[in-house]
Amino acid sequence: MGVTKTEHYTDKQNSNALLIRALAHPARIAIIEYLIKVDSCICSDIVGELPLSQPTVSQHLKELKTAGIIKGNIEGNSICYCLDEKVMGKLIAYFTSISNQLEKKKNSCC
């Protein structure tokens, strides 16, 4: 039905899924990589960097913003977007914890 049964998973599983989903598109990966590279930016830069129209880029930015991964501050008549390192840190911490768990038990069956 295209609708996820979120109520049966843990809060962590749901919130991590939302964060991960926000990065599950090459355009949004390109956006955060660009934000990391320039370490501050305005939206029109991003439109120029991507092979997408301005409305489509705006939509991807909105998804990243909704997920909390980026934040935007109005600056004159443009908008300064940058990473929310705290939220990004949560995602990184999740994968780090998986990494640690995998380190511990190397006795896989396959």
Place this chain on the structure above:
Amino acid sequence: MGVTKTEHYTDKQNSNALLIRALAHPARIAIIEYLIKVDSCICSDIVGELPLSQPTVSQHLKELKTAGIIKGNIEGNSICYCLDEKVMGKLIAYFTSISNQLEKKKNSCC
């Protein structure tokens, strides 16, 4: 149009997006967390663990398998699924590299 313009991104961006997308659902997060916890399992176990029907679980397993995150070996008349730590490692390495880049430049503008 619901179709991603993959040809304009780098191979890394596209392949990372595919890996990340494979985990962009709480059911699939629950599956890999369960696989890590038990360190080997068969599909029927997973069906019991999740609030989803057997066909739906099978479909999620297929997506994880297509992405390369898990592998399955036939074992009697059931299937032993487990993580492909090499592929999982690539994903972890990506987030680690992002983490390292963020460490270096703390002078964000927002």
Place this chain on the structure above:
DNA sequence: TTTGTATATTGCAATATTACGATTAATAAA
């Protein structure tokens, strides 16, 4: 005020995802 620039929103079409019942396929057990 008018004009230009930057970004968001709306509306829509094409396609993808999520979920499940019914069925199939393959092996195990009786």
Place this chain on the structure above:
DNA sequence: TTTATTAATCGTAATATTGCAATATACAAA
């Protein structure tokens, strides 16, 4: 061989995502 068990596949419905043209909004500059 028959029956049971396990997992995959098919078909389909509901919903979500991706993308863009057109338009709206908001501010800056002239």
